[in-house]
Amino acid sequence: MKTLVMLILLIITLLLVGCGMADGGRVTARELLKQYPNEDIFQFEGRIFGNVTEVEWVKQKTSSFTKYDLLGEIKYQSTKRFGFKDLQATKLPVGTKFYSTSEEGYGGFLIVELDGEEYFYQEMLEG
Numbered sequence: 001m002k003t004l005v006m007l008i009l010l011i012i013t014l015l016l017v018g019c020g021m022a023d024g025g026r027v028t029a030r031e032l033l034k035q036y037p038n039e040d041i042f043q044f045e046g047r048i049f050g051n052v053t054e055v056e057w058v059k060q061k062t063s064s065f066t067k068y069d070l071l072g073e074i075k076y077q078s079t080k081r082f083g084f085k086d087l088q089a090t091k092l093p094v095g096t097k098f099y100s101t102s103e104e105g106y107g108g109f110l111i112v113e114l115d116g117e118e119y120f121y122q123e124m125l126e127g
Helices: 002-022 029-035 056-064
Strands: 041-044 047-051 070-073 097-099 109-114 117-123
Touching (some): 029 041, 029 047, 056 117
Antiparallel strands (some): 041 047, 070 097, 097 109
8 A cells, every 4th residue: 555655646746746847838828828817918829829929029029020921820828728629819809910030930929910910929938
């Protein structure tokens, strides 16, 4: 019995440690929406991107961003913390298109096109 309990504790510990390391410092929608339920975010390729269009240092940098490849479009809209999935957004309407910012990939930033305007979203990381 003691061995079984030790084995279960070891498995739980390995799962918890493994999950913590596997995310690479990424924030989950569940974590983010728990603290900031009105956050403007969407998920793409398992990564959460937040609207940073009005952040001052981003405003200064946006002229260096060029809209490149169409990466996808929003398929779902919901503010539920649980079950958040790729191509789901909290505020962006279904059908909203988003693009990479260069030939080198998205580099942590994506450009969202909505009603003829461009908005900038950055990958949300812990820390």
